[in-house]
Amino acid sequence: MAEIIDGRAVARELDQQTQEIVQSLVAEGHAPPGLAVVLVGNDPASEIYVGHKTKACERLGLASFEHRLAETTSEGALLALIGELNDRDEVDGILVQVPLPDHIDEARVLEAIDPAKDVDGFHPVNVGRVSAGTGGIRPCTPAGVVMLIKSVERDIAGLDAVVIGRSNIVGKPVATLLLAEGCTVTVTHSKTRDLAAKCARADILVAAVGKPELVRGDWVKPGAIVIDVGINRTQGGEGKGRLLGDVAFDEVQHARAVTPVPGGVGPMTIAMLLHNTAQAARTFASGGEGGMTQDQ
Numbered sequence: 001m002a003e004i005i006d007g008r009a010v011a012r013e014l015d016q017q018t019q020e021i022v023q024s025l026v027a028e029g030h031a032p033p034g035l036a037v038v039l040v041g042n043d044p045a046s047e048i049y050v051g052h053k054t055k056a057c058e059r060l061g062l063a064s065f066e067h068r069l070a071e072t073t074s075e076g077a078l079l080a081l082i083g084e085l086n087d088r089d090e091v092d093g094i095l096v097q098v099p100l101p102d103h104i105d106e107a108r109v110l111e112a113i114d115p116a117k118d119v120d121g122f123h124p125v126n127v128g129r130v131s132a133g134t135g136g137i138r139p140c141t142p143a144g145v146v147m148l149i150k151s152v153e154r155d156i157a158g159l160d161a162v163v164i165g166r167s168n169i170v171g172k173p174v175a176t177l178l179l180a181e182g183c184t185v186t187v188t189h190s191k192t193r194d195l196a197a198k199c200a201r202a203d204i205l206v207a208a209v210g211k212p213e214l215v216r217g218d219w220v221k222p223g224a225i226v227i228d229v230g231i232n233r234t235q236g237g238e239g240k241g242r243l244l245g246d247v248a249f250d251e252v253q254h255a256r257a258v259t260p261v262p263g264g265v266g267p268m269t270i271a272m273l274l275h276n277t278a279q280a281a282r283t284f285a286s287g288g289e290g291g292m293t294q295d296q
Contacts, residue, residue: 002226003152003257007144007264010151011271015060018271021278022061025285033281034063035093035119035274036085040078040104041071046097053095056270062277065091075104079112086114092284093119093277116284119276121173131176137276142173144268145227146181149204152225152257157182162199164188164215164246165208170229174206195219207246217251226258229265 022032035057039050050066057064067081078096085091094117100106110118115125121139129136149156161183165171175185183204188195190209199205199219207215208229220226230246245261252258259265 002253002255005148005152005227005257005259005264007148007259007267010148011144011267014147014268014271014275015056018275018278019060021275021282025278025281026061028285030281030285031090032061032063033092033278034065034090035095035277036065036067036088036091038067038069038078038081038085038094038096040069040073040097040100043097043099046099050097053270053273056274060274060278062274063090071101073101073104075109078104078109082109082112086112086117091117092281093117093273095120095273117280119273119280121276122168127168127173130173130180133180137280138177138272139169139173140269140272140276141170141229141265142177144265144272145170145174145206145229146177147272148227148259148265148268149225150181156204158184159203160184160186160201161204161206162186162188162202163206163208164195164199165206165210165229167208170208174208178204178206209246211246212244213246213248215247215252217248217254220247220252220255222254223256226252226255227265228259228261231261231266 026032037050037053039046054064054066085094094113096109098106100109110122111124113123115123118126118137121137126136130138161178163171163175166187166189171187175187178185186198188198196219200221202224204225205220206227210230210232212232212234226247228245228247232244234241234244243262249260
C-alpha cells in the first residue's frame with residue numbers, strides 16, 4: 001500500500017514556522033504581517049476561499065484586510081485600490097482573488113501589484129526571478145507541491161519528474177521548482193504523444209490537468225511519488241457530488257506515496273500564502289525589498 005501524504009499535517013508544520021516568524025516580528029516591536037485580500041463579485045467558491053484565508057490569518061496572528069467589491073467595479077477602481085495597498089506600510093502581501101469579472105483585464109491587474117507584495121507569486125518579476133534562480137516569491141500551490149514531495153524524499157536531485165499540465169498557475173512553475181531541485185523534468189499536456197508511457201517512467205508524477213481520474217494504475221511505476229493537484233467536482237444523485245482528483249487513487253496503491261483528494265495539496269496553498277506573507281514582512285522589517293527570497 002502506498003503511503004498517504006497528509007497535506008494537512010505538512011501544512012501544520014509550515015504554519016508553525018509562519019507563527020514563529022510572526023511572533024519574532026512582534027517581539028521586535030514590528031506590526032504583525034498584514035495580508036490584503038481583494039474579492040470582486042460574489043463567486044461562491046471564491047467567497048469560501050477568502051473566508052478560509054481570513055480564519056487562517058486570525059489563527060496564526062497575521063492582520064487581515066478584506067476588500068469586497070461589487071461585480072460592476074471598474075478596472076480603474078480596482079487598479080486604484082491596488083495602488084493604495086501597494087503604498088500602505090501595514091500591508092505586506094496582496095492577493096487579488098481570481099477569476100475576475102470579464103470586463104477586467106486579469107493580467108493587467110496582477111501586474112499592478114508591487115512584486116514585493118505579490119505573495120501569490122504570479123507577477124512577471126517574481127516568475128522571472130524564480131525561473132532564473134535569483135530570488136522571487138514562489139507561487140503557493142507549486143511550492144506546496146514541492147514541499148509535499150520532499151516530505152517523502154528529502155533529496156530529489158537526479159530523479160525523473162513528469163508534470164501533466166502546462167498552466168501558468170501550476171504546471172509551468174512546478175516544473176521550474178523541480179528543475180531547481182535538480183530533477184530531470186518532462187512537461188506533458190493535451191498534445192503529448194504516448195502520455196501514459198511517459199508517465200510510467202516517472203519517479204515523481206505531478207498531475208495538474210483538471211480531468212477526473214485521468215491517471216490510471218498502469219501510468220504509475222512501482223515506487224513513484226504521485227502528487228494529485230486536481231480537484232474535480234462530479235455530479236451525483238439528489239444534487240450530491242463528490243471530489244475527485246486527476247489520479248485514480250485506488251489504482252495507484254503500488255506507488256511509494258500519493259496525495260489524497262481532498263486533504264493533499266489543497267491545505268498547502270493557504271499555508272504557503274501566509275508563509276509568503278510572513279516572509280515578506282520579515283524582509284520589509286529588515287529594510288529589504290520585501291518578499292524577494294527563496295529561503296522558504
